[in-house]
Amino acid sequence: MDRDSLTTHLRQADPGVLVAVLAQLTGDSSVVDRFGPRITHVPDPPERAGVADAATMEELVTGVVEALDAPRSETALAADDVRLFTRLLPVALGSEVDDEFVPLLLEQGGFQLSQPTLPRTVPIPETTNVAIIGAGIAGIITALAAADAGVSYQIFDRNDEVGGTWLTTRYPGIGVDTPSAYYSLSREVNPEWTSYYPQGAEYQSYLVALADKYELRERTRFGTEVEALWWDDERKQWQIHAVDRDGNRDISYATAVVTAAGYLNRPRWPDLVGRQSFEGVSIHSAQWDPSLDLAGKRVAIIGAGCTAVQIVDACVNEVEHLTVFQRQPHWVAPRKRLTDDVPEHRRYLGRHVPFYANWHRLKSYWATADNNYPVILRDPEWARDHLSISQANDVLLQMCMTYITETFGEGSELAKKVTPDFAPYGKRIIRDPGGYYAALTRDHVDVEASEPAGVNAKGIVTQDGRQIDLDVIIYATGYHLDFLSTVDIRGRDGATLREEWGDSPRSYRGGTVPGFPNLFINSAPNYSPGHGAGANFSMEVMAHYIIECLQLMALREATSMEVTREAYDQYVAEIDDAMSRTVWCHTPNAHTYYRSGSGRVVVATPYRLVDIWHQHRAPIEEHFALS
Known part of the structure; x- marks a missing residue:
């Protein structure tokens, strides 16, 4: 050196x-x-x-x-x-x-691996094997935790490479609002990020490098879709019903199953009259064609969430004209650095x-x-007289309002269009990649503060009857909230997970559900960090907990463990009680994928991250039936 x-x-x-x-x-x-x-x-x-x-x-x-x-x-x-x-x-x-954070920070800084909690006096049996559904970041984290514990595993993924979302989603400007320095595996800190926020291709390269280093492909069945998971009570194992892209079906068995495929996988197309009649190019952001050239085109984008913001920022200089159909405004936070480039x-x-x-x-x-947790907690006294829900929440609101005023001018028509009527965090906060708000002020960009009324062969008809002729319509309209609804999951006595959940997915710690032994749902209901950090945090915490559950079975010479109905109901009740004090239960006018069709908040957790970490150090034995 x-x-x-x-x-x-x-x-x-x-x-x-x-x-x-x-x-x-x-x-x-x-x-x-x-x-x-x-x-x-x-x-x-x-x-x-x-x-x-x-x-x-x-x-x-x-x-x-x-x-x-x-x-x-x-x-x-x-x-x-x-x-x-x-x-x-x-x-x-x-x-x-505070001292309660210290062991978590040792781990999250990558200074030590997750430490065993239960005694290791009895090894996990060599016959134990885990099926991991999904080869994205959650699947990779789970696989490495299994390998550390000496547990055999196999990954199933419908794609031909690791990466999940980062492999399949390639729209212009794709990235994540979580800082790149953090959005990684704690055991694999990457000093080479070129951007302060991870960009799609660079992050996919990071995941591919992990697959190379840990030889994950040798234990992965690519091009394989898991159609069904059925509990075989006689064998005390899960049947994994899979089909490859040639239509060949087979059944394999596993001691435990970890679903690591996330809950946002199927693109959601809006129900617009005439959508199929458009003669130009219609494309969903989740199914982007990299060969699509937007240069000199008349383009409309439907949506104003994180994806739409990134696409607008990335393509505004290429297009001839851009119309943004903002179905509902989001709070947008300004970029705090002059550039997102990581200095040499x-x-x-x-x-x-x-x-x-x-x-x-x-x-x-x-x-x-x-440190960001107070922004999601409602102060009834404050909320009575303010759009924000607390003083902490108001700090963010004022920052965003200042950004609106500085960009569009106080009281301007554009300022009114982009200003939400709900408290910050009612919907996911968006970080401006650097040029989104500025793009909306450009002469060749129009903002329609509504959904289209319909689509025809030439373009889009607005709510007030105007015709906008277009070459390309981009649908940045998100995903269906699936929570495993596309997989036929049957537990004891043939009970289905779909029936157990109805329109309100829920789970106990570890993504466990009564009647479904040895099933762990990585992207579990009410488990995603809603106020800060990133999904990689909850994935690592979950992987630790799953291994501790397998260790508990080993210590008790059990082949299955199943959360009790009482513990499950009590845990869900505690979540709902805590959730009632958060922003998501006090901004009903904010349209967010955090809520299921029943209206219950099912995505975000109402807890601090340190609480989630401590809750998942080890299973509470009396909350499970072991056999």
């Missing part, structure tokens, strides 16, 4: 992170006392950036360079020294950290300096996780 390059890049680093790195490299806790009081933090910009004077930075840079040059013992490199780690957290993250110093230091990328991953998590 070139010393001059290292020094140059270190001088641009976050000093709070450098304090943590130096302490871990040297194993010297006095580093915290020496430098901690000299570090301040900017509260608003992303990740609470650390600030230090020039002299302090030079001391830190020199210390890190010398530590990297010096021989290092195993003790000095102990990443899971809990006492030292706890002292480093406030300096690196920029805020005090951060990538360089992530590659060459131990722990640097880990701390940035942890800062990304901390900045977007439970």
Whole structure:
């Protein structure tokens, strides 16, 4: 490693992170006392950036360079020294950290793997095998957890490669609002992200690299659709009914099944009169054709959610004319950086300096996780007189309102069109990728604050009867909320999961349901983080819990475990009670996929992420029937 390059890049680093790195490299806790009081933090910009004077930075840079040059013992490199780690957290993250978060943060920073909870005095039997449905990020996480525990597994996926959504969805500008530094596996921190927010092709490459590294394809049946899962009570196993793309069907067996296919898989087309009659190109964002050229075209996009925002941002400079049909406005937060490009110093230091990328991953998590929890909780007194539901929620509302005013002008027609009439987080908050709001002000862009009245051969008819001639109609209209409704799942005595759930999917911890032994639903009802962090958090927590369940069966010499009806009902009741105090139950006018047809909120969790983490450390034995 070139010393001059290292020094140059270190001088641009976050000093709070450098304090943590130096302490871990040297194993010297006095580093915290020496430098901690000299570090301040900017509260608003992303990740609470650390600030230090020039002299302090030079001391830190020199210390890190010398530590990297010096021989290092195993003790000095102990990443899971809990006492030292706890002292480093406030300096690196920029805020005090309660003890309840420390073990979670050790894990989420990638400093240690998820730690076993139940005794390992009895091994999980070699005959145990797990069927994992889906080879996206959830399936990969589950497979690696099984491999760590020495459990045999097989992945089923209808596609020809790993990646799931990231493989199949390729619309222009595709990305995620979760920071790229965090949106990854905690065991596989990636220092090479080129954008602060993960873009589709780059994220797919990350998942492909994981499949390569861990040889996941050898245990994956690609091109295979799982049509049915039937519990065989005689064998105490699940039957997996699968069909390949040639129509060949077969049945295999597994001790346990983990569904890792998510709940947003089938594109939802709107029920518009004449939709099939359009003579131009009709395309859904979930089924994008990469060969589609929008240059010089008259384009309409139906939708104003995250997908539509990204497509508009990506294609506005190509099209001749763009009409945005905004069925309901979303709250849009401004980009807080001038650019989403990750600076070279951060990538360089992530590659060459131990722990640097880990701390940035942890800062990304901390900045977007439970610190954000108050924004979804309703304060009845506040909500009585405000559109927002609490003072914390109002801070976000005012930020978004300021962004609207600065972009469109206070009281302008466009400002009125894009301003929602519900509290922030009633629908998923959208982060402007950088040019969405600006695009709406362009001369060749029109915003229709309604759904189309209908479609005809030439284009779209508006609600007030105007004809808009088009070359391309893009449907950014989301997905059906499936929750396994496309798979024939039958538990004990032939009972179906569809009948158990009706129009309101629900589950106990681990995505378990009474009557369905050894079935774990990874993207479980009321399990998705709604206020912060990312789905990768809940996936890792779930994978840990599943292995603990298999371990409990081993300890009790059981072949099946099934949540009791009493525990299930009680847990769901507790969720509904907690949910009643959140924004999603107090913004009924916000159209959101978080609710099922029954109106019950079935996607988001009402709990803090740290609560979810602690709830899933190990199964509560008395809540299960083991046999």
